[in-house]
Amino acid sequence: MRVCAAPPFAASAVRASVGASDARWRAHDLLRLKRLAESDDEPAWVRAAFARAPFAVVRRAEAVTGFVAAGVRGATRAERYGTWISVQDIEASVSPEALLDCDPAPERAAQPAFVALAALRAHDALSGYVWGPAGSVGFELATQTPTITASSDLDVLIRVPQRGDPASLHALADALAEAARLAGTRVDAQLETPAGGVALAELTMGKARVLLRARDGARLVADPWHAASSASSL
Numbered sequence: 001m002r003v004c005a006a007p008p009f010a011a012s013a014v015r016a017s018v019g020a021s022d023a024r025w026r027a028h029d030l031l032r033l034k035r036l037a038e039s040d041d042e043p044a045w046v047r048a049a050f051a052r053a054p055f056a057v058v059r060r061a062e063a064v065t066g067f068v069a070a071g072v073r074g075a076t077r078a079e080r081y082g083t084w085i086s087v088q089d090i091e092a093s094v095s096p097e098a099l100l101d102c103d104p105a106p107e108r109a110a111q112p113a114f115v116a117l118a119a120l121r122a123h124d125a126l127s128g129y130v131w132g133p134a135g136s137v138g139f140e141l142a143t144q145t146p147t148i149t150a151s152s153d154l155d156v157l158i159r160v161p162q163r164g165d166p167a168s169l170h171a172l173a174d175a176l177a178e179a180a181r182l183a184g185t186r187v188d189a190q191l192e193t194p195a196g197g198v199a200l201a202e203l204t205m206g207k208a209r210v211l212l213r214a215r216d217g218a219r220l221v222a223d224p225w226h227a228a229s230s231a232s233s234l
Contacts, residue, residue: 003043003082004083005039005084007063009063026095030055030058030094031068036083036085036089042083045079046074049072049073053145056071061082067084096131097132097157099132099142100131113152114148116182116187117133125171126175136152137154154188158192159192163223164203173204176200193225195214195224196215197213199211
């Protein structure tokens with residue numbers, strides 16, 4: 001997040017809270033909100049952005065019971081605001097995979113990121129996975145608010161609860177590269193493992209350690225499916 005609000009609870013309360021990691025909402029889920037509580041330090045653009053699309057995206061951060069860490073999107077890449085949502089203000093949520101069958105408005109379908117998404121939907125390499133669009137593409141599909149531009153990337157989230165073998169991971173990377181070439185844009189994938197998220201591109205580079213993003217922070221790990229035994233805090 002470019003700017004983040006101070007949490008409405010003490011850091012020590014997170015450790016004491018039994019339900020700090022609420023499993024109902026996962027990173028990249030989009031939350032439709034009844035209201036967005038105001039904060040003294042919020043940027044000037046936040047209220048207009050929320051009026052345009054009353055949604056926030058779940059982010060990776062610990063919160064106490066009754067709150068969810070989330071972010072508000074503005075009109076530009078620089079406008080990102082991390083905040084804390086009361087669960088009482090959540091009307092509905094939608095996951096990236098729930099957006100997979102949603103179509104953009106007809107006049108928007110020719111945008112390169114949507115073309116890339118259509119290509120991936122038809123690709124056999126992803127047929128055995130639970131996956132869906134995240135980022136600006138997911139936001140536009142969920143809110144039906146024009147968000148992407150001709151230069152927007154396609155970000156996808158792929159759930160991989162068991163360790164992926166190298167051949168399968170390279171097949172995924174090849175599918176993304178093919179869709180990117182077809183659409184003339186960039187396609188990035190984050191694999192969601194039980195320990196957190198890791199970039200597919202890093203996993204296929206043969207690095208000894210890759211960056212794992214989790215609720216309690218980012219760290220380098222040798223195996224994102226068995227992160228506890230091989231973590232090096234950043």
